[in-house]
Amino acid sequence: MSDFSLGELLDSRRGEDLDLWAQTINPQFVRVLRTIGFDRTWARAEGAYLYDADGTRYLDMLGGFGMYGVGRNNPRIRAALVEALELETPGMLALGTTLLPGLLAEALIGLAGGRIERCLFTSSGTESVESAIKLGRAATKRERVLSAEHGYHGLTLGSLSANGNTEFTGRFQPLLPGFDQVPFGDLGTLEEQLRREDVALFLVEPIQGKGIHLPPDGYLEGAQELCRRYGTLFCVDEVMTGFGRTGRMFAFQHWGLEPDLVTVAKTLSGGYVPVGALLMARSVHEAVFDSMSHAMSHGSTFAPNELAMAAGLATLHELREQRLVEESARLGERLLELTRPLVEEFEVVRDVRGLGLAWAIEFGEPARGGRRTYRMIERAQPGLFAQLVAVPLFTKHHILSQVAGHDMAVIRILPPLVVTDGDVEEFADALRATIKVAQRPRTLTKLALSAASSAVSRR
Numbered sequence: 432m433s434d435f436s437l438g439e440l441l442d443s444r445r446g447e448d449l450d451l452w453a454q455t456i457n458p459q460f461v462r463v464l465r466t467i468g469f470d471r472t473w474a475r476a477e478g479a480y481l482y483d484a485d486g487t488r489y490l491d492m493l494g495g496f497g498m499y500g501v502g503r504n505n506p507r508i509r510a511a512l513v514e515a516l517e518l519e520t521p522g523m524l525a526l527g528t529t530l531l532p533g534l535l536a537e538a539l540i541g542l543a544g545g546r547i548e549r550c551l552f553t554s555s556g557t558e559s560v561e562s563a564i565k566l567g568r569a570a571t572k573r574e575r576v577l578s579a580e581h582g583y584h585g586l587t588l589g590s591l592s593a594n595g596n597t598e599f600t601g602r603f604q605p606l607l608p609g610f611d612q613v614p615f616g617d618l619g620t621l622e623e624q625l626r627r628e629d630v631a632l633f634l635v636e637p638i639q640g641k642g643i644h645l646p647p648d649g650y651l652e653g654a655q656e657l658c659r660r661y662g663t664l665f666c667v668d669e670v671m672t673g674f675g676r677t678g679r680m681f682a683f684q685h686w687g688l689e690p691d692l693v694t695v696a697k698t699l700s701g702g703y704v705p706v707g708a709l710l711m712a713r714s715v716h717e718a719v720f721d722s723m724s725h726a727m728s729h730g731s732t733f734a735p736n737e738l739a740m741a742a743g744l745a746t747l748h749e750l751r752e753q754r755l756v757e758e759s760a761r762l763g764e765r766l767l768e769l770t771r772p773l774v775e776e777f778e779v780v781r782d783v784r785g786l787g788l789a790w791a792i793e794f795g796e797p798a799r800g801g802r803r804t805y806r807m808i809e810r811a812q813p814g815l816f817a818q819l820v821a822v823p824l825f826t827k828h829h830i831l832s833q834v835a836g837h838d839m840a841v842i843r844i845l846p847p848l849v850v851t852d853g854d855v856e857e858f859a860d861a862l863r864a865t866i867k868v869a870q871r872p873r874t875l876t877k878l879a880l881s882a883a884s885s886a887v888s889r890r
Contacts, residue, residue: 446484448472467818468826476503479847479854481831489829490854497671497845500698501749508701511745512738520737531740538747539710542680545689549716552735553707556670556696557585560634562709562729563692564589567632567664569728570718577624577663578634579615583641584668593634596641598837615639616647621654625661632664632692637682640671641836643784643791643843651686664715666692670707671789674698675750675848678760678787685786691715701746706739755848762855763787769859776863779805779816779870788848792862794820794840797870813838819869820862828861
């Protein structure tokens with residue numbers, strides 16, 4: 432009987448990544464990767480860099496959709512996980528407690544401050560949102576849930592019902608009853624809904640992740656005040672923005688907010704072990720877990736497991752010791768300084784925006800040259816021009832980025848917080864060079880013809 436060797440298994444199947452994924456997991460996703468030229472075989476990763484099988488280095492400005500806040504394969508997080516395994520802690524007891532979850536909960540509550548006094552662990556961001564919906568409705572004895580149009584809160588049924596993007600929700604109707612969306616930034620419409628006094632919670636991203644949309648001045652503060660006035664819980668979704676992404680530990684701290692509920696995940700994992708949490712006011716928690724018979728009103732099999740807790744504690748230590756939150760704020764300002772001039776430099780650039788290391792560039796129809804061709808591209812597929820930038824950033828400049836969403840002419844980045852000044856400058860230089868080529872009439876015409884041909888073939 433031979434011992435199991437993961438290394439030997441990987442060596443024996445090296446190079447089968449894409450084919451095996453297509454055969455067993457998601458062939459359409461592999462088709463997308465091959466179509467846009469992202470079909471690399473990845474060999475290793477370190478910090479803010481990915482390396483393919485040929486040894487080519489790629490700058491990762493996507494960061495696993497914000498999961499790799501402390502970098503890929505962070506050696507100090509890995510060491511903490513190895514130590515946790517060697518300590519042979521009791522692990523999940525079901526009917527019992529261990530020390531690690533309490534330590535992480537204590538740390539998270541201290542970082543959030545304000546009304547937050549309790550923590551419920553989950554295994555993902557969408558599960559944190561599900562928990563907020565479930566506990567918020569039970570605590571207030573109200574059924575309705577409000578969220579913002581174009582907000583993204585996850586893809587499981589409850590969080591999907593709060594998701595404000597039809598490309599995700601359209602094919603899965605009917606969703607759960609009692610969910611409605613209001614325009615992001617519109618306090619008037621929000622108050623119209625809240626004054627009915629039947630809304631359990633208002634769920635909102637402090638910065639909308641799909642296009643990196645920042646709130647108008649006074650909006651979040653006003654939303655919190657309206658929730659207080661009408662007895663609605665104010666729930667801030669920090670799954671993407673939490674743990675330094677925006678230059679503060681939590682994005683809501685930019686506006687001095689004191690939410691009743693905060694959902695977190697992504698960066699807390701250290702890039703290794705799935706972990707999330709719902710942070711909440713004591714009053715919310717005690718309205719649900721209000722007796723011994725209700726002590727197990729909500730839970731999750733793998734949360735809080737010992738490795739997830741170790742990863743979370745090590746991640747918070749890494750953020751503090753490496754001053755990554757402060758670096759996110761500094762590098763975010765540097766990135767805006769380097770890229771905001773693109774709005775004046777190129778007619779096709781409509782806006783550059785961001786906070787910390789959550790950043791986006793939005794494209795639009797040029798005022799003069801190439802207007803007709805640009806319109807032809809947009810008719811064939813809205814937002815297609817952004818792909819004309821994202822693809823060569825990857826294939827020619829070896830920088831991984833992402834088109835921000837369906838039918839959006841926006842590229843967003845959520846890089847690891849360990850990126851350097853040199854990385855930010857490399858990205859800005861490559862972006863400028865790529866846009867310069869992409870906006871040329873000949874390039875636009877070629878893309879328009881290709882898009883038109885694809886549209887005909889789809890019909």
